[in-house]
Amino acid sequence: LPNSPSLVFPGKNQEILKTRRDELLKKLFEREYFDSLTLILALDEPLPDEPEPLPALAPHLTDYFFINNKGERIRTSIDPEIQERASEILKIHQKDLSGNFINNSAGIIADVETGKVLAYIGNCTVQQTGDHSENVDIIQSLRSTGSILKPILYAGLQKSGQMLPDALVADIPSYFPGFAPKNFDLSFSGAVPASFALSQSLNIPAVKMLQKYSPELFLNLLRQTGFTSFTRSADHYGLSLILGGGETSLFELTGVYASLSRTLKTYNSTKKYFKDTYHPLRLTEINTDEPIKTEENDPPLSASAIWLTYEALKKVNRPEGESGWQYFSSSENIAWKTGTSFGFRDAWAVGTTPEYVIGVWAGNADGEGRPGLTGITAAAPVLFDLASMMGSGPWFSEPSEELTMISVCKQSGYRADPDCPETIEIAACINGLRSEACPYHKIIHLDKSAKWQVNADCVPPGEIRNESWFILPPVMEYFYRMRHPEYEVLPPFAPGCNPGKEIPVMEFIYPSPGIRIFIPRDQTGSLTRVIPEIAHRDPSKKLFWHLDEKYVTTTVSVHQIEILTEPGDHILTVVDEDGNTIKCGFSIIGAVK
Structure with missing residues (x-):
């Protein structure tokens, strides 16, 4: 109707719009398109008000279907009420995150039994200006996993019987070719129970556990449980796979945890495993007809392994706002885990109950890292607010048919040896009977x-x-x-x-046998030095250091020295005052003369 639609339209300059409309009606009447009664009725019709904005509760999900199902009519699984409330929770937290220039966050909630997605917040930003990649669907984007895969490794070790729940794992300085893992707080505990290492997300014990389980078996386990993003070989990922050496999406991650919970829940009700238990999350309404279920004898993870893992994850320290949660009967029973990628680029949190699973990501869509961008500070508070919104019910039942009582050493957590003076009985997977005795x-x-x-x-x-x-x-x-x-x-x-x-009375802390060491230059241009260190059971003993059979120095109490040597293979020999001797071979590479 109007010639200037930006100035005259429903909701703006209504009087001008009405005058133009009436003039058009009269012209149509004069040309005998309708009679006088129709003209009178039409002139009395009110103008339409300003149109309401189109609903955009899940814009990224809409875009997803537009790309993948163009032209189709889709009925999603989204629950409008849960979607709206979850979006408001993310918006509230995103305002706080933006104060630290953390500009993006995402969240997803799914039903455990069906795998249906109930809420899908693909990317939450404070300002829709286009400056913070708000159109990127974070839920479907591949991001570094950080520590979020550690529970799956722990469950794999439990199922295989290679490690009991509380067996001690080394937490000491460790060096691998091109890789030296560090704990988040840069400390060492010497040895920690495996369940404690999981609940506290210690990196060095996780690498030691992966070394025991093997990267090949772990990569195969990840693929069996539903991950499709790990497309390279185990040699490509190596031990760093457990600390973020691979990438996955929030959609796949949440789907795998939903499958684990579904496996445990299904087993507790049927005492059986089925092949279709592990499946991706579903974004559309599914056929209500009950599918034919095929039994499976050897699932990727057993119900007992999943239950033991969830029991450890219930002990994870909650965010500051949730402190003292264990003293309140109304607090949510939830097994949860956080993850932080290298460089503080990705903050993850995933949690599950028998009814639902929640996945949260926070960070910058462009990959920019930020101090304080960690799973516990950025993603976990969102997770617990979403969990409070969803409520909690009874916890998973113990799959007692798959558990057995095993006598373990009270101090080491390993299967009890005849030399262990104190033992306790614990519930563990049946394969744990084959685990290593206390060493x-x-x-x-x-x-x-x-x-x-x-x-x-x-x-x-x-x-x-x-x-x-x-x-x-x-x-x-x-x-x-x-x-x-x-x-x-x-x-x-x-x-x-x-x-x-x-x-043995002494052992090298550094270097480790066979290590290859690159010697860089410092800010002055001088070559830096190798700093070997020894742990001796009696630090007061004198240690005599020799490099390539040439005496270097003597240490007492603090057994650490500096050496500067040429490229090539070397042997470091240390003898204590009692005649005990240890040797370590290492190679210097890349030193510039």
Whole structure:
């Protein structure tokens, strides 16, 4: 109708619009398109008001279907009420995140039993200006996984029986070719229970567990549980796979956790496994006809392994706003895990109950990292607000048919050895009966006072007292003692008794055997030095250092030195004052003369 639609339209300049409309009606009447009664009725019709904006509760989901199902009529699985409330929660948190220039966040909520997506917030930003990539669908985008895959590794170890739930795992300085993992707080505990390492998301124990399980088996497990984004070989990912060396999407990640919960829930109700239990999340309404279920004898993860993993994940420290949650009966029972990618680029949080699973991501769509962009500070608060919105019900039942009671060493968490003085009974996967027996309790020989170690060469056999002793390797012991004052070190050998060689007294912290070391230059242009370090059970002992059979120096108490050497292969030899000797071969590469 109007010649200037930007100035005259429903809701703006209504009087001008009405005048033009009436003039057109009269012209049509004069040309006998309708009679006088129709003209009178038409002139009395009110003008339409300004149109309401089109609803955009899930714009990224709409775009997804426009690209993948163009021209089709789609009935989504989205629950409008949950979608709207979840969007408001993300908007509230996004305002806080924007204060730290964290400009994007995303969230997804799915039903465990059906896998139907109930809420899909593909990208939440504060300002829709186009400056923060708000049109990018983060839920479908591949991002570095950080620590978010650790529960799947833990569950794999439980199912295979390679590790019991609370078995000690080394948490010491570790070096691999081109890779030196560090814990988030850069500390070392010496040794920690596997379940504690999972709940506290310790990186070094996670790498040690992957080394035990093998990257090949873990990569195969990821693919079996539903991940499709890990397309490279295990050699390509290596041990870094457990710390964010691969990428996945929030959609796939949430779908896998939903499948794990579905497996546990289905087994508890039917005592069976089915092949269709592991499937991607569903964005559309599904056929209500019950599909024919095919039983499966060997699922990727067993119900018992999943249950043990969830029990560990319930102990994860919650965000600051949730402190003291364990004292309230109304708090949500939820198994959850966070992840933070290298460079503080991605913050993940995923949580599950028997009824629903929630996935949250926070960060910058363009990949910019930000200080403080971690799973626990950026993503976890959103997760718990969404969990509070969804409510909680009864927790998963224990799959007792798949669990067995195993006698384990109280100190090490390994299957009890005859030398373990204190044992406890724990519930574990049946395959745990094949797990390694406690390697840390050894029988040592003491004199009658129990102050000295002795042997048959210096004390009559009748005066020797045999006792079981908890003995960690020297490096593990060095860091473990700092956090465990109750740890008892080995008594020294009595004067005149030759120390036995069965129990090593010292160990290299750095370098590790066979390591290849690149020597860079510092800011002055000078070559930096290699800093070897030794852990000795008795730090007061003198250690004599030799490089390639040439004496270097002597250390007491602090067994750390600096060496500057030429490129090539070298052997570092250390001898203590009692004659104990250790050697370590390493290579220097890339040093510029």
